[in-house]
Amino acid sequence: MKSKPFHTERFFAIHEFTAPHILCASDCESLTVDELLQLAGASWESLGRLRLGYTESQGAPALRERIAALYTSASADQIVGLGAPEEGIFITLHALLEPDDEVIVLTPCYDSLVNVAEHLGCRVVRWSLVEADEPPAGPGGWRLDLDALEQAVTPRTKLVIVNFPHNPTGYLPSRDEWRAIVRIVERSGAWLFSDEMYRGLEHDLAARLPSGCDLYERAVTLAGLSKTYGLPGLRAGWLALQDRSLQERIMGWKDYTTICASAPAEVLAQIALQVGDKLAERNRRIIQGNLALAEPFFARWQTVFRWNRPQAGSVAFVGLRTQSAREFSDRLVAERGVLLLPSTGLGFGDGHVRFGLGRLDFPAGLEQLDRYLIEKAQ
Numbered sequence: 353m354k355s356k357p358f359h360t361e362r363f364f365a366i367h368e369f370t371a372p373h374i375l376c377a378s379d380c381e382s383l384t385v386d387e388l389l390q391l392a393g394a395s396w397e398s399l400g401r402l403r404l405g406y407t408e409s410q411g412a413p414a415l416r417e418r419i420a421a422l423y424t425s426a427s428a429d430q431i432v433g434l435g436a437p438e439e440g441i442f443i444t445l446h447a448l449l450e451p452d453d454e455v456i457v458l459t460p461c462y463d464s465l466v467n468v469a470e471h472l473g474c475r476v477v478r479w480s481l482v483e484a485d486e487p488p489a490g491p492g493g494w495r496l497d498l499d500a501l502e503q504a505v506t507p508r509t510k511l512v513i514v515n516f517p518h519n520p521t522g523y524l525p526s527r528d529e530w531r532a533i534v535r536i537v538e539r540s541g542a543w544l545f546s547d548e549m550y551r552g553l554e555h556d557l558a559a560r561l562p563s564g565c566d567l568y569e570r571a572v573t574l575a576g577l578s579k580t581y582g583l584p585g586l587r588a589g590w591l592a593l594q595d596r597s598l599q600e601r602i603m604g605w606k607d608y609t610t611i612c613a614s615a616p617a618e619v620l621a622q623i624a625l626q627v628g629d630k631l632a633e634r635n636r637r638i639i640q641g642n643l644a645l646a647e648p649f650f651a652r653w654q655t656v657f658r659w660n661r662p663q664a665g666s667v668a669f670v671g672l673r674t675q676s677a678r679e680f681s682d683r684l685v686a687e688r689g690v691l692l693l694p695s696t697g698l699g700f701g702d703g704h705v706r707f708g709l710g711r712l713d714f715p716a717g718l719e720q721l722d723r724y725l726i727e728k729a730q
């Protein structure tokens with residue numbers, strides 16, 4: 353079977369390790385192992401003593417205990433540790449879906465949330481976030497169309513896939529909206545896949561939503577250490593779900609992908625979760641600092657960009673008023689070494705670029721972009 357191109361990952365594969373300024377990363381600033389150990393007051397000994405054998409397929413019990421504490425409904429045996437967060441999308445959708453199943457996906461989205469269901473021969477309905485013409489018209493300039501979801505869901509709907517805080521818009525529903533989404537899915541009896549990779553990066557902490565798996569017994573929550581905690585190189589992620597039978601089927605697919613997680617990653621993940629709150633707080637602070645620079649920048653360049661302030665997460669999806677996003681991004685990285693992700697890669701037209709707000713290099717990248725725009729305006 354031929355795979356659909358994974359545009360986001362192919363785009364990063366070309367530029368991520370060569371462009372001097374990655375201004376569109378979705379992950380937050382990462383740490384060295386030394387910095388992580390120091391923050392947690394842990395020593396290299398815990399790693400030195402580690403035997404590099406296979407690990408438990410479901411994940412180390414102590415790690416699953418720690419993860420389960422993040423949810424109200426889950427105990428350690430309802431957590432499935434992953435070889436990488438991305439694996440959770442692949443194995444859950446393989447466990448749930450058959451050809452011709454109807455699947456509704458919130459878009460724009462991270463490619464695999466839509467592509468895996470299409471690979472499996474499902475009928476995928478895109479439920480699109482709506483951009484107001486001119487902010488402010490609703491928080492962040494983006495809004496959810498709940499009526500459209502209500503109309504899209506039918507008794508044939510097998511699965512609804514959402515991602516909040518949302519990549520790429522930074523949209524976060526209100527609690528009422530979130531409960532309304534769950535109610536609509538629940539009424540239809542469909543499953544809910546809730547990608548919560550950016551949970552914990554709410555710009556107003558009081559706005560944090562309950563996890564999908566705590567609200568609905570047919571929900572699967574995906575989370576991990578890549579974004580909120582800034583540790584994507586660990587490849588640590590997990591699923592939390594209440595349904596035992598689905599869990600078994602998911603584990604069945606895991607035997608075909610990674611079998612079990614990497615042993616050093618599991619140890620470091622446990623250490624990271626001991627200081628999870630500190631890591632998330634550090635990254636929220638970086639995002640707030642970068643937002644404070646982004647606001648005046650976009651106010652200055654209103655003729656070029658339509659700024660949509662995100663409410664949560666580490667990314668913003670910014671409109672380009674007149675130019676092709678693809679051409680703008682290509683020229684910017686070639687001429688200035690600054691990388692922005694064009695919306696073409698996210699299957700959402702050619703009019704937006706994604707900015708990443710979680711990196712310490714953001715001010716330098718933004719300054720380069722500023723100079724580039726000044727030069728072009730002359």
Ligand SMILES: Cc1ncc(COP(=O)(O)O)c(C=O)c1O
Nearest residue numbers: 436437438462515519547549578
């Ligand atoms: C919404 C979303 N889900 C899942 C993933 C996969 O995470 P990872 O790359 O750590 O496997 C990403 C990565 O960008 C993402 O943005």
